[in-house]
Amino acid sequence: MCPPASKDSVPPPARPPALSLPLSLPHAPPDLSLSAFEQQLQWARAQDEADPLAELRACFAQPRAADQTPLVYLCGHSLGLAPLAARARVEAEIADWERLGVLGHEQARTAWLDYAEGLRAPLAALTGALTSEVVVMNSLTVNLHLLLASFYRPDAQRRAILMEAGAFSSDRHAAATQIAWHGLAAGEELIELAPRPGEALLRIEDVEAAIARHGARLALVLWPAVQYLSGQRFDVARVVRAAHAAGCPVGLDLAHAIGNVPLALHEDAADFAVWCSYKYLNGGPGAIGGAFVHERHFHDEARPRLAGWWGHEPRSRFQLRPEFSAATGAAAYALSNPPILSAAPLRAALPLFEAAGLPALRRKSAGLTAYLELLLGALAHGLLDQITPHDPEQRGCQLSVRVRAGPAAARSVWRTLGARGVVCDVRDPDVLRLAPVPLYNRYEDVLRGAWQLCLALREPGTAA
Numbered sequence: 001m002c003p004p005a006s007k008d009s010v011p012p013p014a015r016p017p018a019l020s021l022p023l024s025l026p027h028a029p030p031d032l033s034l035s036a037f038e039q040q041l042q043w044a045r046a047q048d049e050a051d052p053l054a055e056l057r058a059c060f061a062q063p064r065a066a067d068q069t070p071l072v073y074l075c076g077h078s079l080g081l082a083p084l085a086a087r088a089r090v091e092a093e094i095a096d097w098e099r100l101g102v103l104g105h106e107q108a109r110t111a112w113l114d115y116a117e118g119l120r121a122p123l124a125a126l127t128g129a130l131t132s133e134v135v136v137m138n139s140l141t142v143n144l145h146l147l148l149a150s151f152y153r154p155d156a157q158r159r160a161i162l163m164e165a166g167a168f169s170s171d172r173h174a175a176a177t178q179i180a181w182h183g184l185a186a187g188e189e190l191i192e193l194a195p196r197p198g199e200a201l202l203r204i205e206d207v208e209a210a211i212a213r214h215g216a217r218l219a220l221v222l223w224p225a226v227q228y229l230s231g232q233r234f235d236v237a238r239v240v241r242a243a244h245a246a247g248c249p250v251g252l253d254l255a256h257a258i259g260n261v262p263l264a265l266h267e268d269a270a271d272f273a274v275w276c277s278y279k280y281l282n283g284g285p286g287a288i289g290g291a292f293v294h295e296r297h298f299h300d301e302a303r304p305r306l307a308g309w310w311g312h313e314p315r316s317r318f319q320l321r322p323e324f325s326a327a328t329g330a331a332a333y334a335l336s337n338p339p340i341l342s343a344a345p346l347r348a349a350l351p352l353f354e355a356a357g358l359p360a361l362r363r364k365s366a367g368l369t370a371y372l373e374l375l376l377g378a379l380a381h382g383l384l385d386q387i388t389p390h391d392p393e394q395r396g397c398q399l400s401v402r403v404r405a406g407p408a409a410a411r412s413v414w415r416t417l418g419a420r421g422v423v424c425d426v427r428d429p430d431v432l433r434l435a436p437v438p439l440y441n442r443y444e445d446v447l448r449g450a451w452q453l454c455l456a457l458r459e460p461g462t463a464a
């Protein structure tokens with residue numbers, strides 16, 4: 001049904017080649033005429049035709065407006081598109097359930113007993129982990145709590161958690177309530193690092209300095225690999241090195257990183273990481289999440305773990321003995337038997353990453369985002385402030401921009417975009433987030449989205 005992309009057709013580059021971008025776009029006055037658009041469209045379509053990953057788009061359902069016009073979908077940072085094969089995967093499980101009842105645990109076409117097991121290897125490839133370091137379970141915040149229960153072990157000297165100010169709310173709730181769970185005051189023990197005054201992004205050297213400064217009282221560093229609002233990608237290895245030098249473990253939130261940027265969790269020596277699968281992994285709304293625990297913690301008997309029967313070693317799990325005997329590796333963290341229907345779409349989505357090859361995806365991602373940056377920089381000059389780093393190494397595919405005219409204007413532009421078939425999102429106070437996803441977006445999508453955004457910004461009523 002869906003044409004498999006051949007990664008053989010994409011030579012794996014040591015580094016992305018220089019981008020050939022279209023004709024220079026003068027800053028002022030921006031030319032938003034039809035002919036300027038068509039000139040760009042010609043260029044964008046030429047890129048799409050030359051794109052070795054172009055056929056992957058046909059593996060995804062394309063959302064449409066009520067009149068059946070395809071939407072320009074730039075919202076994979078929130079919910080990735082549905083792989084066309086997902087429906088068949090889910091229907092196969094329902095059919096097996098209807099046909100087999102409880103026997104499906106062993107006799108389903110993909111036995112339910114091993115269902116989550118089968119997802120570990122492709123997720124290990126995406127996270128740069130050993131298969132044994134990955135477990136597929138729950139959703140992100142649940143996994144964060146489970147891993148904090150193991151890795152946040154405050155004592156008399158080390159009680160604090162260091163995280164970024166402006167972290168995703170759920171991460172902050174998790175950290176603050178874990179501190180309270182230990183009978184401590186989040187007001188004292190949650191240290192939140194903000195960017196320098198007047199700056200929107202955290203400098204990695206400031207993160208390192210904060211870790212060193214607070215080091216003696218830190219029980220844990222909790223950090224995102226890609227920040228959800230700004231799209232800033234952090235150098236995970238440097239964060240981990242700084243934390244370990246200070247003598248404390250590091251947990252990572254990969255919600256906006258997995259499937260978006262290269263990760264090397266094992267080599268970088270992160271202690272644990274958690275993720276959701278509904279963004280760049282295209283696992284579907286509320287899809288089963290995952291977690292990573294570094295191999296060096298596998299036999300750490302002193303570290304407590306909240307346990308359930310699915311974390312019991314599989315051979316004797318069904319003996320249902322009262323004593324817990326942990327499965328090897330991250331699998332010991334699983335609590336419950338996995339939700340098959342929420343895991344099934346991932347079985348459709350993950351092979352697409354394998355088919356594309358991560359270097360090729362990253363190269364296309366950089367090209368799409370650079371084009372978006374170029375268009376917005378030229379056509380919305382003075383109307384938007386990009387907060388995502390300009391350096392491609394410090395971002396994934398998401399570009400976040402602040403609307404200078406303010407929060408009301410940002411909402412109004414976002415509504416206008418929605419009415420014109422461009423799907424992105426708006427976050428307080430005035431941030432628009434757009435993400436061209438290399439698995440299914442085209443240069444043409446980037447152009448159409450950026451063009452509509454620039455037109456909307458210039459419309460009467462948009463100004464503050």
Ligand SMILES: Cc1ncc(COP(=O)(O)O)c(C=O)c1O
Pocket residue numbers: 139140141142168170171228253255256276289
């Ligand atoms: C950065 C980040 N952390 C945590 C979450 C919460 O995820 P969940 O609802 O799966 O717990 C999200 C959800 O979008 C997120 O973007």
